[in-house]
Every structure is written in structure tokens, then in C-alpha cells.
Amino acid sequence: MEGLAPAQSAGQRLPVRLASPSLYRSIGSVSIRRSVSGFPMDRKINFRAPSLFPIRAQQSDLKESLGVASSSSSSSVENAIRIKEWEVDMYQNEIAISQGVRIRRKPPSKAPLGYSGPFELRLPHDQVADSPRNILEEITWYKDEEVSRMKELNPLEALKKAVEDAPPTRDFVGALRMAHQRTGFPGLIAEVKKASPSRGILKENFDPVEIAQAYERGGAACLSVLTDQKYFKGGFENLEAIRNAGVKCPLLCKEFVVDPWQIYYARTKGADAVLLIAAILTDLEITYLLDISKKLGLAALVEVHDEREMGRVLGIEGIELVGINNRSLETFKVDISNTQKLLQGEHGRQIREKDMIVVGESGLFTPDDIAYVQAAGVKAVLVGESIVKQSDPEKGIAGLFGRNISHT
Numbered sequence: 001m002e003g004l005a006p007a008q009s010a011g012q013r014l015p016v017r018l019a020s021p022s023l024y025r026s027i028g029s030v031s032i033r034r035s036v037s038g039f040p041m042d043r044k045i046n047f048r049a050p051s052l053f054p055i056r057a058q059q060s061d062l063k064e065s066l067g068v069a070s071s072s073s074s075s076s077v078e079n080a081i082r083i084k085e086w087e088v089d090m091y092q093n094e095i096a097i098s099q100g101v102r103i104r105r106k107p108p109s110k111a112p113l114g115y116s117g118p119f120e121l122r123l124p125h126d127q128v129a130d131s132p133r134n135i136l137e138e139i140t141w142y143k144d145e146e147v148s149r150m151k152e153l154n155p156l157e158a159l160k161k162a163v164e165d166a167p168p169t170r171d172f173v174g175a176l177r178m179a180h181q182r183t184g185f186p187g188l189i190a191e192v193k194k195a196s197p198s199r200g201i202l203k204e205n206f207d208p209v210e211i212a213q214a215y216e217r218g219g220a221a222c223l224s225v226l227t228d229q230k231y232f233k234g235g236f237e238n239l240e241a242i243r244n245a246g247v248k249c250p251l252l253c254k255e256f257v258v259d260p261w262q263i264y265y266a267r268t269k270g271a272d273a274v275l276l277i278a279a280i281l282t283d284l285e286i287t288y289l290l291d292i293s294k295k296l297g298l299a300a301l302v303e304v305h306d307e308r309e310m311g312r313v314l315g316i317e318g319i320e321l322v323g324i325n326n327r328s329l330e331t332f333k334v335d336i337s338n339t340q341k342l343l344q345g346e347h348g349r350q351i352r353e354k355d356m357i358v359v360g361e362s363g364l365f366t367p368d369d370i371a372y373v374q375a376a377g378v379k380a381v382l383v384g385e386s387i388v389k390q391s392d393p394e395k396g397i398a399g400l401f402g403r404n405i406s407h408t
């Protein structure tokens with residue numbers, strides 16, 4: 001069966017010929033490519049993969065779907081699967097580009113051996129560039145591989161069982177609203193971060209539990225815990241240790257989420273909220289990840305960098321928390337006027353109408369910075385560097401706000 005798949009936006013049609021819609025379900029079920037099996041395909045685009053964890057396909061069904069003879073060898077079946085996976089990747093890329101998603105989720109690759117699909121999908125060799133265009137793209141490509149490895153060690157079925165026995169989550173959004181009411185300042189999400197790609201090592205003698213406890217004493221409403229090891233020298237063990245040490249502030253798992261599996265994993269490690277970055281994810285992926293987060297009792301902080309991403313996020317139902325990151329992905333330059341720019345006009349009006357909480361993120365160092373983003377309309381701030389670098393992070397919070405905001 002052949003057919004053109006309608007694109008997600010603007011009635012555009014993409015030149016992707018599907019050998020069989022049911023094939024994509026089969027690809028997911030044989031677990032050859034985790035990125036394909038992680039997300040269901042859009043029902044609107046006629047792929048039939050309604051569940052995240054599809055049933056295991058029979059080999060005979062698979063061969064039929066792939067259009068290979070039932071007597072074919074396993075290597076020719078694998079090659080046919082590789083071709084179909086590649087087609088799905090190309091198709092997903094097209095959707096992402098059409099929505100303005102800036103980060104490519106995988107290095108572009110040339111068509112697999114034996115590919116004879118439509119011309120539009122064949123990239124000439126000289127167009128296959130495999131260097132990431134910026135740090136977020138580099139991190140994203142790395143995450144894709146890292147998550148694949150982690151999934152092997154922690155299968156989803158085991159995570160689902162662990163989630164059933166996990167203690168309830170704490171109300172992340174409620175804690176921010178309460179702190180805002182209590183102090184009159186934006187609620188503080190204080191970041192437990194040892195290092196970052198832009199700043200290198202921020203704190204040599206880094207004790208995540210000690211820092212978390214100091215932040216809590218200092219009046220933080222919530223904490224953000226970096227779990228990425230390679231680029232931020234964080235870890236899931238930090239999240240777990242902070243949770244187990246009896247810290248009461250709700251915890252944001254600060255990760256680069258590219259797969260629903262990560263949400264389950266974060267939940268089993270003590271997270272109360274997860275970060276979803278609009279520059280990496282399509283609208284459908286955000287919707288789907290939001291849905292999973294809610295089912296697991298987690299809040300989702302959806303992060304945007306520019307007006308286009310803000311427009312996209314405002315079009316997605318059910319988002320309560322929007323983060324505006326003031327750090328440029330391309331240059332690392334921080335400009336807090338980005339927060340003000342994105343909250344002007346129609347976007348600001350919609351945010352107020354929906355009573356969303358906007359979080360001002362990155363580059364906040366002084367009481368003037370806090371006053372500036374508050375005047376722009378934020379009800380919460382996410383702060384790392386300026387407080388984690390202090391020898392006493394508790395006092396660092398008082399310095400940031402210009403007064404003591406602790407409960408006492």
C-alpha cells in the first residue's frame with residue numbers, strides 16, 4: 001500500500017511514501033530503534049501506533065509489512081527494517097523543521113544500502129554533515145545514545161513496577177505559588193549544579209545534599225537537580241540522595257528529555273517535576289510527554305528560548321509552567337531582557353488569561369535582576385550559578401533577593 005502522509009501543520013503534505021502504516025507499529029515492537037519505539041506516531045498522520053509499548057509482532061507479520069518474501073534471510077529483513085527506520089527519521093525531521101524545532105534530534109545520515117524510495121528523501125553525500133550545530137544539539141545527540149544504553153539496564157516494565165511502589169510526588173507548582181504569595185517575590189527554584197558547558201566547574205567541593213539543605217533553609221520553594229553526567233557533572237544519584245535526605249522542597253529533574261522512558265526513570269529516582277525543552281521536541285512530543293508526566297504525578301516545566309517557541313507552547317493544552325531561558329543556545333550569551341521580550345503583547349496576555357506560571361531562567365545575579373524579571377511578569381525564577389558558587393548558598397539566596405526570604 002502506498003500513500004502520502006499529511007504533515008502536522010498548515011495543511012502541508014510531505015513527500016513520504018509509506019509502504020504500510022502498520023509497519024511502523026511493527027518496527028516499534030521489534031525494538032530495533034528505541035527512538036522510534038519510544039514515541040507513538042501521530043494518529044493524525046495515519047500511523048497506527050496508539051500505545052507506547054506495542055505488542056511484539058510475529059516475524060511473519062513483520063516480513064509481510066516490510067514487503068520481503070517470507071523465505072528472506074534475517075539479514076535482509078534487518079536491512080529492510082533499517083530502511084524503514086531511516087524513512088521514519090526523515091519524516092520526523094520534516095515535521096520538526098516545519099514547526100521550527102531548531103535542534104536536530106540525530107546526526108543526519110545517508111540512506112541505508114538498498115534504499116530506493118522517493119528522490120526527496122535521498123540526501124547527497126556532501127549534504128550529510130554530522131557535526132552538531134550547537135551545544136544543545138550535541139547534548140541531544142548524546143542523550144539519544146545514552147538513553148538507549150540506560151534502557152537496556154533498566155527496562156520500562158521494571159520502572160513501571162517501581163513507580164507503583166514509589167512514594168507520592170510533591171506539588172511543584174503549588175510550592176511556587178505559595179512561595180510567591182508568602183514572600184511577594186518570584187518563587188525560587190534553586191539549582192544544584194556542579195558544572196555547565198558555558199561556565200565549566202562552578203563548585204569544586206560539591207556536596208549536593210549539603211547544598212540542597214542550605215537552599216531549603218534559605219527559603220527556596222523548589223530545587224532543580226542536574227542529572228546529566230557528561231556535560232553538567234550531575235547524576236540521578238544526586239536526585240535520589242537529596243530526596244532520601246529528607247529535603248521537603250519539590251525536586252525538578254533537570255534533564256534533556258528525548259524519550260518517554262526518561263520520565264519514568266526520573267519518577268523512580270524521586271523527581272516531582274521534569275523539564276521539557278521546546279527547542280528539542282515537536283508539539284506532539286510535548287503533548288505526549290506532558291500527558292505521561294501528569295499520569296505519573298509529575299509537573300512539567302516547558303522551556304522556551306524565543307517567541308516562536310513561546311507561540312507553539314501557548315498552543316498546547318494543559319501547560320501550567322513555562323520557563324523562559326535567557327541563555328542563547330548558539331553563543332551562550334545571557335540576556336535577561338529575553339524574558340521581558342517574550343512576555344510582551346499577545347503572548348503575555350494569553351499567559352495571564354490562562355494563569356500560567358512563568359519561570360525566568362538563567363543569568364540572574366542581583367536583586368535588580370529579580371525585580372526586572374518580576375516586573376516583566378514572572379512568578380518564579382530558576383537560579384544556579386549565582387547561588388551555588390557562594391561558600392554559603394543559604395546566604396547566597398538572601399543576597400540574590402536583597403533580603404532574607406526563609407520561613408523563619
Ligand SMILES: O=C(O)c1ccccc1NCC(=O)[C@H](O)[C@H](O)COP(=O)(O)O
Pocket residue numbers: 135136191193196197198199325327332361362363364382383384385386
Ligand atoms: O548553562 C549552560 O551552559 C547550558 C548549556 C546548554 C544547555 C543548557 C544550559 N544550562 C541550563 C540552564 O538552563 C541553567 O542551568 C539554568 O537556567 C540556571 O542558569 P544560571 O542561573 O545562569 O546558572
